[in-house]
Amino acid sequence: MLKGKAHKFGDGISTDHIIPGRYAHLRSNLPELAKHVLEDADADFSKKVKHGDFVVGGSNFGLGSSREHAPLVIKMAGVSAILARSAARIFFRNAINLGLPVLICDTGRINDGDELELDLAAGTVRDLTNGETLTFGRIPGVMLKILNEGGLIPYIQKHGDIKV
Amino acid sequence: MGKTIAEKILSEKSGTDAKAGDIVIAKVDLAFVQDTTGPLTVRLYRDSGMGKLADAKRTVLFIDHAAPSPGAGLSNDHILLRDFSRQSGCILSEVGDGVCHQIVQEAYARPGDVVVGADSHTVTAGGLGAFATGMGSSDVAVAMGLGKNWFRVPESFKIDINNDFQKGVGAKDLVLHLIGTLGADGATYKALEFHGGAIKKMSMSGRFTLANMAVEAGAKAGLFAADETTHEFLKSEGRGSDYKAIAADADALYEKTINIDAIKLEPTVSKPHTVDNTALAKDLKGTKIQQVVIGTCTNGRLEDLAIAAGILKGKKTAKNVRLIIAPASRKVLLQAIEKGYIKTLVESGGIILPPGCGPCLGLHQGALGDGEVCLSTANRNFEGRMGNPRSFIYLGSPATAAASALKGEITDPREVM
Numbered sequence: 269m270l271k272g273k274a275h276k277f278g279d280g281i282s283t284d285h286i287i288p289g290r291y292a293h294l295r296s297n298l299p300e301l302a303k304h305v306l307e308d309a310d311a312d313f314s315k316k317v318k319h320g321d322f323v324v325g326g327s328n329f330g331l332g333s334s335r336e337h338a339p340l341v342i343k344m345a346g347v348s349a350i351l352a353r354s355a356a357r358i359f360f361r362n363a364i365n366l367g368l369p370v371l372i373c374d375t376g377r378i379n380d381g382d383e384l385e386l387d388l389a390a391g392t393v394r395d396l397t398n399g400e401t402l403t404f405g406r407i408p409g410v411m412l413k414i415l416n417e418g419g420l421i422p423y424i425q426k427h428g429d430i431k432v
Numbered sequence: 433m434g435k436t437i438a439e440k441i442l443s444e445k446s447g448t449d450a451k452a453g454d455i456v457i458a459k460v461d462l463a464f465v466q467d468t469t470g471p472l473t474v475r476l477y478r479d480s481g482m483g484k485l486a487d488a489k490r491t492v493l494f495i496d497h498a499a500p501s502p503g504a505g506l507s508n509d510h511i512l513l514r515d516f517s518r519q520s521g522c523i524l525s526e527v528g529d530g531v532c533h534q535i536v537q538e539a540y541a542r543p544g545d546v547v548v549g550a551d552s553h554t555v556t557a558g559g560l561g562a563f564a565t566g567m568g569s570s571d572v573a574v575a576m577g578l579g580k581n582w583f584r585v586p587e588s589f590k591i592d593i594n595n596d597f598q599k600g601v602g603a604k605d606l607v608l609h610l611i612g613t614l615g616a617d618g619a620t621y622k623a624l625e626f627h628g629g630a631i632k633k634m635s636m637s638g639r640f641t642l643a644n645m646a647v648e649a650g651a652k653a654g655l656f657a658a659d660e661t662t663h664e665f666l667k668s669e670g671r672g673s674d675y676k677a678i679a680a681d682a683d684a685l686y687e688k689t690i691n692i693d694a695i696k697l698e699p700t701v702s703k704p705h706t707v708d709n710t711a712l713a714k715d716l717k718g719t720k721i722q723q724v725v726i727g728t729c730t731n732g733r734l735e736d737l738a739i740a741a742g743i744l745k746g747k748k749t750a751k752n753v754r755l756i757i758a759p760a761s762r763k764v765l766l767q768a769i770e771k772g773y774i775k776t777l778v779e780s781g782g783i784i785l786p787p788g789c790g791p792c793l794g795l796h797q798g799a800l801g802d803g804e805v806c807l808s809t810a811n812r813n814f815e816g817r818m819g820n821p822r823s824f825i826y827l828g829s830p831a832t833a834a835a836s837a838l839k840g841e842i843t844d845p846r847e848v849m
């Protein structure tokens with residue numbers, strides 16, 4: 269069970285909002301890079317976010333570049349999961365590969381600052397602030413296996429191969 | 433039931449009878465990274481314990497995004513890539529060689545290949561009939577080490593384009609129109625498969641422009657049959673033997689079909705800050721611009737520079753506009769010099785950058801100031817994309833870009849042709 273606060277964002281948050289190309293010189297200095305997480309969507313996000321919190325987006329979360337640094341800096345900020353109405357394909361796969369769950373549900377009902385409680389096994393998010401319970405879409409089997417090993421590289425370290 | 437191009441390639445490369453929706457393990461024929469995603473890939477690769485590369489001669493590291501490097505951090509990333517190339521025996525594409533997607537078509541991708549790159553515009557190689565898709569650093573590391581990865585076989589949209597284009601209208605206008613119609617997530621997880629008379633007649637340059645932007649509708653791949661035009665292109669690159677014919681079966685199953693009449697298209701532009709926010713160039717007349725960019729993996733090819741040079745020949749760009757040109761590769765630059773396009777563009781007021789990504793992702797070479805407006809031939813206009821969240825990016829064709837550079841405002845190229 270994961271518990272934390274919702275940080276709400278709108279539709280179409282791109283990888284340039286999450287970690288703009290102008291910080292590419294920091295990509296080998298992850299602690300510095302992480303200070304700019306989501307800067308172009310909410311300049312204060314890195315200061316507000318607390319360990320265990322949730323990023324809540326609208327549709328097409330993470331569209332744009334294949335930079336895995338985008339989910340990586342969100343994870344480094346302590347975010348325990350991303351909830352979105354829909355997510356861009358590469359971002360979704362990258363986040364799972366880093367062991368960061370992306371859960372697809374009707375985020376329109378969640379408000380900024382709501383307290384959320386996530387039950388990954390049951391597939392539900394409870395909004396403790398408004399009392400509603402949302403169910404999220406199942407993560408495909410192969411991705412669930414990767415997520416359960418903590419990501420793709422840990423999966424390869426353990427199994428030495430990839431199977432579906 | 434017949435197969436789409438995506439189903440055909442993924443069936444062959446997985447050794448299964450793959451259908452849309454299946455999850456398969458497929459052989460990867462080419463894996464590549466660039467200088468902003470490569471260092472993380474290399475670190476993950478080293479952590480993974482996979483050891484030797486599956487095929488060093490089909491693994492390429494490109495230094496193109498920050499080339500030459502604007503600062504020490506990126507220079508050190510370049511050193512990391514050079515070291516990895518030396519140690520692993522894989523291919524390194526150096527500063528000045530050009531944008532990864534351009535060189536992948538010129539030198540590496542083959543019809544029927546599965547190509548993965550740590551760059552979202554890897555889809556470009558779909559123009560020559562390869563199943564090419566962008567992935568993150570972890571996934572590309574796995575493809576480099578194991579020579580395979582897992583794929584969900586996408587459903588396909590059939591994009592059927594017929595008739596001829598009007599003068600001054602081309603592939604870029606078509607693809608912006610298509611993305612405007614589909615929406616930025618209208619094809620998420622799908623493959624766009626391009627068909628029709630207009631596609632049969634289209635040059636490889638135009639096909640690459642269409643394939644390149646498939647990802648801007650969320651698509652996993654943008655696919656074309658490999659035909660005689662593809663064969664001629666490969667021969668001109670000295671790799672005629674890499675050709676094999678690929679086409680969808682006539683009874684393949686598509687999730688939907690979108691019909692487009694090319695003759696009805698007009699010069700089209702994406703407005704800030706999303707690619708699907710499209711309008712006709714003529715309706716944006718009067719929008720002042722300070723910078724024009726012609727280049728990138730979308731429109732930095734010889735044909736694009738020829739169109740721009742044709743419009744600018746013997747004329748001068750408007751006083752308050754910077755015209756920046758970044759040829760997509762060393763080969764494109766050399767050909768453009770030979771053909772005289774570079775002279776024309778420089779005489780008209782243009783600035784030539786080294787082959788590479790140039791100002792496309794806001795790292796260097798043409799970052800925008802506060803409130804500045806740019807018309808670019810690139811594929812993305814997200815907030816902050818060109819180095820400043822307080823600037824505005826419009827996307828258009830090379831013809832629209834050249835015409836707009838002449839007038840200092842967004843201009844329908846038919847006005848000046």
Ligand code: SF4
Nearest residue numbers: 553728729789792793
């Ligand atoms: S030209 Fe632009 S879109 Fe293309 S690979 Fe380079 S940065 Fe990416």
